[in-house]
Amino acid sequence: MTDERKSDEMELAEGKASRRALLRLGAVAAPAVVTLRPAWATGGYHGGGGGGGGGATTSLAMCQIPIDKVCDKDGRGYDAYGYDMDSADDEGMVAYSGGGYGGGGYGGGGKTKCYAPPPKGYYYGQELIDYQQSGRLPDGIYSTKQFDAHLKYIKNLKPGQNGFTCLTSLVHKL
């Protein structure tokens, strides 16, 4: 009888123990997170597509916001071609030839100058964070007016446009 009672108590104790689930925390150096990015997000996450959570902050800051349109002072973009970056004046404006207004229904054909995109064609998220924190213009941008036009363009980005996901990730950091 004593042995039986002992056995019952042991089973009871084992039952209690088994209700405490094992929680595997992983190791310090082994990331517990894999981050996926939306297919429509802009490219350029230098942190690696399947990178662990530890690199997430860096990856977000290295995302890119393309400025592939030339923008007017209100940040509106329209298709323009034939501009020559070398001809940019002190305000970062360039003359362009040819029409091709892609949006906005404005212009009337009389516009001959607009703001040049950044030389590399995009901004890194980190450059915008740096500007927010230090006021330092990104490399290759020498005119506040030009950069303001780009910022207005960026602020008007809509879901589905290149750079929107990058922007939303930055909004949380700015």
Added chain:
Amino acid sequence: MRYRAAAREAYVVRPVDDLTLVYHRPSGMTHVVSPAVVAILDLLHERTLGIGEVCEQLAQHHDLDGDGDDIARVVAARLDEMAAMDIIDRIV
């Protein structure tokens, strides 16, 4: 350093088999996370806890396995990852 989960409406948690998807609305990013991350996230919902408190509370309901590493250091590593995902905030 103490930690607290982001506002509940900022993320969506969906279990899928043994893993869990966490969609972070502000960034549009989806993260595949381990059960440990989910357990820590639950603890920090509307509560601000330090690393020691997180360890204690996890240990109340679980046997903890840190793959041979010190449990507090592993929990700190998970908290760093979660802060990088912006699903928890660091409270200084």
